[in-house]
Every structure is written in structure tokens, then in C-alpha cells.
Amino acid sequence: MKDLHEMLLKVRQGEISLAEAESYLRRKPFEDMGYAKVDTHRRVRSGFPEVIFAQGKADEHLLAIFQRIFEDEGEVMATRASEQQYELIAARLPEARYDKLSRIITCVRSARQKQGCIAVCTAGTADIPVAEEAAQVAEYFGNYVERIYDVGVSGIHRLLSRLDIIQKANCVIAVAGMEGALGSVIAGLVDKPVIAVPTSIGYGANFHGVSALLTMINSCANGIATVNIDNGYGAGYIAAQINRLAAAEA
Incomplete structure (x- = not known):
């Protein structure tokens, strides 16, 4: 669910039930993965989803966090990423893109209007x-x-x-x-x-x-x-x- 406004619109339009909306709102504002606490409510509070700082992260941690945010938000960005880290992610998410100059990895289902x-x-x-x-x-x-x-x-x-x-x-x-x-x-x-x-x-x-x-x-x-x-x-x-x-x- 991208944000609270979108969820409320879906409730009003009958696309999701009140029970589903209630379940979403009762969810913890972060997901504890043991080695990381992914901020699943970042977009609700600030308007923008959490961004990953890739440099120094263990491969398995980066991959799991990247996938988790993408599944929840439909988009994810990782900064200061190496080409090796990109190849690791692309093997699991082929739609991911890497810019060598900025060292940014992105994976986006639908781009925002500028x-x-x-x-x-x-x-x-x-x-x-x-x-x-x-x-x-x-x-x-x-x-x-x-x-x-x-x-x-x-x-x-x-x-x-x-x-x-x-x-x-x-x-x-x-x-x-x-x-x-x-x-x-x-x-x-x-x-x-x-x-x-x-x-x-x-x-x-x-x-x-x-x-x-x-x-x-x-x-x-x-x-x-x-x-x-x-x-x-x-x-x-x-x-x-x-x-x-x-x-x-x-």
C-alpha cells in the first residue's frame, strides 16, 4: 500500500474492505528482520518511502531489505551501491536498474509523474x-x-x-x-x-x-x-x- 490516502480511497471505492484497512493500520510501523528494522510507515509520515544505503551492507541483508521494500512499496532505491551489489539484486529482480555514475540501484513498477x-x-x-x-x-x-x-x-x-x-x-x-x-x-x-x-x-x-x-x-x-x-x-x-x-x- 503506497500511502494512507491511497488506502482510504480504495476503501471508499470498495476495492478493499474495512477489515483489510484495519489490518493495515494495526500493523507495526516497522518490520523487524532481526538485523534490520524496515520502516514500513516512512511514506505515511514523510511522503517518501525508506531509501537504502547499500555501502557496507552484507549481501544477504541488502538483498532481503531491497526485496522487502519493493514488495511493500512497489518501488525501492539503494544509494552508494557497487556493481557487484547490483548484479546480486538483478539476479532476483531483473527489472532493477543500475546507474554506474551515481551508484544508484532502482526498481520501480510505475514511475511517478514529474x-x-x-x-x-x-x-x-x-x-x-x-x-x-x-x-x-x-x-x-x-x-x-x-x-x-x-x-x-x-x-x-x-x-x-x-x-x-x-x-x-x-x-x-x-x-x-x-x-x-x-x-x-x-x-x-x-x-x-x-x-x-x-x-x-x-x-x-x-x-x-x-x-x-x-x-x-x-x-x-x-x-x-x-x-x-x-x-x-x-x-x-x-x-x-x-x-x-x-x-x-x-
Whole structure:
């Protein structure tokens, strides 16, 4: 059952009985699998189902959790997954898809209709894997995404050439390594929230993304918030929430 609203509609239309609905509501808000407690009510509370962080999980645990969420939700996403983990899942669920760049596995019975607009921008092409994680998370949650890559401040005319598209978005994700200035520049040019994502791309004094992180959290621009280093997932999720609010008001 995808969400409470859908269940209530089915009751009203006679597609499921009151007893079936009552059974669903009496169910625990999580399923205890011993090694994991799958949050089966995540969508009811937040509007989005639970997403799996695949990195470091034992194969048998990942496979069982992935299958369980797919059976219950009709869709499932796993982030930071390896190709070997994908092959393990695909052997059981052939409809699963893997994106090597973002390292995301998805399995979806029916895709959501895309709404609103989120702009995902990168300073350089080396930042694209993190940006793709953000973009594909946002798309998975039903949002339209504009990708605007390689528009860093060392050639700011590239950014300005796409400014009309960026300014129309309900939310902007700015992904940058090195000194991480892109988020501040974009935040000074738009009237929408900007989510800054520092990446670990850079030379020695970049400290694997710490310099970009410090630039972003010390930004003098208004309307900018920063997630953790390389956290494309976190940025995509927050952007989906913002875009959902904007689309609801439109």
C-alpha cells in the first residue's frame, strides 16, 4: 500500500474492505528482520518511502531489505551501491536498474509523474557523480530536474548563459569541489533556496572537500544551506521536499 490516502480511497471505492484497512493500520510501523528494522510507515509520515544505503551492507541483508521494500512499496532505491551489489539484486529482480555514475540501484513498477523544477548545477565535470546522485534521487521522488553542468566560477559566463533556466527553478542544488564558491554565486542571483553540496574534488589543501565545506557554510549569500561532503542524496531529498511544497502552492 503506497500511502494512507491511497488506502482510504480504495476503501471508499470498495476495492478493499474495512477489515483489510484495519489490518493495515494495526500493523507495526516497522518490520523487524532481526538485523534490520524496515520502516514500513516512512511514506505515511514523510511522503517518501525508506531509501537504502547499500555501502557496507552484507549481501544477504541488502538483498532481503531491497526485496522487502519493493514488495511493500512497489518501488525501492539503494544509494552508494557497487556493481557487484547490483548484479546480486538483478539476479532476483531483473527489472532493477543500475546507474554506474551515481551508484544508484532502482526498481520501480510505475514511475511517478514529474512535477515542478529543480536545477542541479556543478562547478566542474568531476563533480557530476555527486550531482547525479542528487538529480536521480530528486527524480525518483517525482520531481523534474534540469541538469546544468560545468558552470564553475572560473568561467562564470558559462553560468550566466543558463541563468534564465536556473532562476525559474523552485530550488537549486549547487555541487562544487575545490574552493566551493559556486553555491554563493548562485545564491546571489536567485530568489529560491540553494542547497550547496561540497565535493571531495580538489588538490591537497582541499582536504578531501573540507575547504569547499567551509566556504559553503561561511557563505555571505542569503538563502543557502549546506549538506555534508559528497552528500548528493541529502541534497536531492531536501530539494524534493522544497519542490513539493512549491508545486502544491502553484
